[in-house]
Every structure is written in structure tokens, then in C-alpha cells.
Amino acid sequence: MNYWLLKTEPFTYSWNDLVRDKKSVWDGIRNYQARNYMAEMKKGDLALIYHTGSAKEVVGIARISKAAWPDPADKEWNVVEVTPVNKLKNPVPLSVIKSNMAFTDMVLLKNSRLSVQPVMRAEFDRIVAISENK
DNA sequence: GCCAACGTTGGC
DNA sequence: GCCAACGTTGGC
Numbered sequence: 187m188n189y190w191l192l193k194t195e196p197f198t199y200s201w202n203d204l205v206r207d208k209k210s211v212w213d214g215i216r217n218y219q220a221r222n223y224m225a226e227m228k229k230g231d232l233a234l235i236y237h238t239g240s241a242k243e244v245v246g247i248a249r250i251s252k253a254a255w256p257d258p259a260d261k262e263w264n265v266v267e268v269t270p271v272n273k274l275k276n277p278v279p280l281s282v283i284k285s286n287m288a289f290t291d292m293v294l295l296k297n298s299r300l301s302v303q304p305v306m307r308a309e310f311d312r313i314v315a316i317s318e319n320k
Numbered sequence: 321g322c323c324a325a326c327g328t329t330g331g332c
Numbered sequence: 333g334c335c336a337a338c339g340t341t342g343g344c
Contacts, residue, residue, distance in 0.1 A: 193341095193342090195342090217327075218327090219327095238341080238342060238343085239342075239343095242342085242343070280343080297325090297326080298325075298326090298341080298342065298343070299325065299326055299327085299340080299341050299342065300326095300341095301341080301342095
């Protein structure tokens with residue numbers, strides 16, 4: 187089981203949109219590194235959903251409900267299907283992640299522009315723990 | 321609104 | 333193959 191983080195601009199497509207839609211094809215990723223990570227995703231993997239822009243916080247957990255397949259709009263690229271699992275009890279802001287030593291190696295901090303990224307299980311668990319203890 | 325960091329493109 | 337120029341992302 188692998189863990190991931192998916193970024194989205196909430197004005198474009200938010201966690202609430204995902205909940206409303208029940209599932210969503212995660213498309214429009216046009217970055218080779220991100221594409222490669224998408225190709226590694228397996229059905230059942232979990233992904234943190236992170237809001238960029240003015241939000242800058244992890245808001246929920248989604249499941250990869252369908253592994254990567256070529257984007258019908260441009261077959262050079264991949265899409266996956268994601269399904270919401272649960273909203274975090276409290277969102278975990280980037281500022282908290284930045285100030286916590288447990289996350290110094292997190293891709294979110296080291297490569298802030300990557301919109302699809304792997305997350306260590308320990309990081310994933312810590313984010314969930316922080317979200318519940320507030 | 322600015323700009324640092326990063327990725328891509330294209331001339332050489 | 334190098335790298336300057338340019339474009340994009342996303343935090344501040």
C-alpha cells in the first residue's frame with residue numbers, strides 16, 4: 187500500500203467538489219515526474235488531498251479507486267480515479283507541517299511545485315494524528 | 321502582485 | 333549536451 191498527496195486549487199476543484207461527485211477522474215497533470223508517480227498508483231492506495239492557493243492545507247483523504255490509464259484528451263498523459271474516504275477532522279495547514287520536524291524530508295516541503303507526490307507512511311499517519319488532536 | 325524554484329524549449 | 337530564455341506553480 188502506497189501513500190500519496192494530490193494538490194488541487196480549491197477554486198478549481200475542491201475537496202467538497204470531490205465529495206459531491208463521489209468520485210473523480212484526476213486529470214490535467216502535465217508534469218513528467220507527476221505522471222510517473224500516477225503510473226505507480228495502485229487501486230486502494232490512499233492520498234492526502236491538499237488545497238493550494240489561499241488555503242494551503244491538507245483537507246481530506248481519498249482512495250485511488252482506479253489505477254492510471256491514458257488521458258483520453260491526450261494519451262501521452264495519465265489520469266487516475268479517486269474517491270473520497272474522509273474529511274480530516276481538522277485541516278492540517280502547511281505552516282504546521284513546516285514547523286514540525288517530522289516533515290523535514292516531506293516532498294511537499296522539498297519540491298513544493300510537484301502536484302502529485304509520494305508520502306511516507308509515517309508522514310501520512312502523522313498528518314492524520316495531528317488532524318485529530320486539535 | 322511579486323518572485324523563487326523548478327521545468328521546458330530551442331539555439332548553438 | 334549545454335544553457336539562456338521563457339513559462340508555470342504556488343508560497344509569501
